[in-house]
Amino acid sequence: MAVKIRLSRHGKKGYAFYHIVVADSRAPRDGKFIEKLGTYNPNTNPATIELQFDRAIKWLQNGAQPTDTCRAILSYKGVMMKKHLLEGVRKGALTEAAAEERFNKWMNEKAAKIAAKTSKLADDKRSQAADRQAKEAEVNEARAKALAAKKAEAEAAAAAAAAEQAEATEAAVEETPAEA
DSSP, rough: EEEEEEEEEEEEEEEEEEEEEEEEEEEEEEESSSSEEEEEETTTOOEEEEEEEHHHHHHHHHOOEEOOHHHHHHHHHHHHHHHHHHHHHHHHHHHHHHHHHHHHHHHHHHHHHHHHHHHHHHHHHHHHHHHHHHHHHHHHHHHHHHHHHHHHHHHHHHHHHHOOOHHHHHHHHHHHHOOO
16 A cells, blocks of 8 residues: 555635645545644745654655655655654664754754744834835825815915905995995
């Protein structure tokens, strides 16, 4: 029986959520599986991956073949690196301590890269929000100036009309003779 480590799709339309499963290669994609190893949510940035590390290594050592996407996920989480180092220990190329040291060093570097990416995303989000707020302030200021100019123009027109009215009444008063 050929065993695969693959994704089983869940979630709603347009918002996929996957279970990482070990299944017979003849079983349907979302059908019967042997064991659930974890979950993968590609909708978050960076993608959220929860994985049973030891069980994944056990299945790989027993001959389970990961699909391309699962291989990338397992590689991202360090399962493939750990399997590679354990193969080196089994063959005698490395000692257990050296393999563990290399793996921990690799995991620390990987964690630093992930932390840098998340902080960069957060900084970008903050700077974009600040830029949007500055542009909105400029637009509001321009609108306020246009409104003030329009009000001043309306007040000037009203004052001119009032002055014209006053002149017209003054002229009318001067023209009419006063009865004595």
